[in-house]
Amino acid sequence: MDLSRLCIHTITTKPWPIETALERFSARGVAGMTVWRDALEGRDIAAAGRRIRDAGMAVVSLCRGGFFPAETAAARQEAIDDNRRAVEEAAALGAPLVVLVCGAVPGQPLDVSRGQIRDGIEAVLPDAQAAGVRLGIEPLHPMYADSRSAINTMAQANDMAEAIGSPFAGVVVDVYHLWWDPDLEAEIGRCGRMGKLFAFHVCDWRTPTEDLLLDRGLMGEGCIDIPQIRGWVEEAGFDGYNEVEIFSERYWAIEQEQFLGRIIEAYTTYS
Ligand code: ZN
Numbered sequence: 108m109d110l111s112r113l114c115i116h117t118i119t120t121k122p123w124p125i126e127t128a129l130e131r132f133s134a135r136g137v138a139g140m141t142v143w144r145d146a147l148e149g150r151d152i153a154a155a156g157r158r159i160r161d162a163g164m165a166v167v168s169l170c171r172g173g174f175f176p177a178e179t180a181a182a183r184q185e186a187i188d189d190n191r192r193a194v195e196e197a198a199a200l201g202a203p204l205v206v207l208v209c210g211a212v213p214g215q216p217l218d219v220s221r222g223q224i225r226d227g228i229e230a231v232l233p234d235a236q237a238a239g240v241r242l243g244i245e246p247l248h249p250m251y252a253d254s255r256s257a258i259n260t261m262a263q264a265n266d267m268a269e270a271i272g273s274p275f276a277g278v279v280v281d282v283y284h285l286w287w288d289p290d291l292e293a294e295i296g297r298c299g300r301m302g303k304l305f306a307f308h309v310c311d312w313r314t315p316t317e318d319l320l321l322d323r324g325l326m327g328e329g330c331i332d333i334p335q336i337r338g339w340v341e342e343a344g345f346d347g348y349n350e351v352e353i354f355s356e357r358y359w360a361i362e363q364e365q366f367l368g369r370i371i372e373a374y375t376t377y378s
Pocket residue numbers: 245281308352
């Protein structure tokens with residue numbers, strides 16, 4: 108069972124504090140961990156990073172920054188300040204990447220939001236570059252275009268990363284958000300040629316999906332051809348981690364050690 112590229116997000120096993128998650132992941136041979144900022148609350152961030160590495164795992168990324176669009180200049184500045192803090196936290200943790208859920212404002216035209224996202228990323232980039240931390244634009248499924256992200260396709264994320272033109276700005280591919288896109292294979296190839304494919308997230312799309320946010324499935328439990336998309340990502344030159352990112356009330360309600368066993372089984376069978 109090859110788990111050498113398996114990374115699990117702390118939010119996937121949300122009921123576990125980070126200390127428990129790192130022990131249990133490590134005991135099962137999980138190779139990497141992506142840390143959500145809520146898991147670090149009240150902790151010494153640098154010490155948390157050391158504990159993950161001491162347990163034999165890589166710190167893959169910090170989730171999440173973004174949410175740049177806002178109706179007032181003051182609120183947009185607050186978002187930029189918060190993203191600068193995220194970069195500082197990533198540097199303290201030893202995470203090479205901050206994942207960006209870029210944001211949107213209900214009722215504000217999406218192209219206005221995209222302009223604010225670009226301005227926000229460009230404002231944070233000097234800090235990111237100085238800290239050696241990359242910023243990954245994660246396109247979100249269009250069902251979140253109202254309030255969570257105005258960047259909804261791989262093409263839009265590629266266009267933005269290309270326009271920004273920094274080696275510290277790239278793209279995060281999440282199968283949950285992108286599996287439906289007829290241009291996905293071509294745009295993943297384009298992203299790879301630009302050297303901007305920074306991370307790869309997996310889970311599955313359940314039918315019916317009962318909650319827009321909190322009903323993600325385990326790999327193999329839905330309609331996404333994960334091996335096909337993973338193949339495209341690898342053909343594009345990506346050799347990083349396969350990150351299991353599942354928000355699920357149904358799985359958070361079960362015993363987490365049992366859930367972890369199911370994640371590993373699903374990963375080795377269906378990813
Ligand atoms: Zn994701």
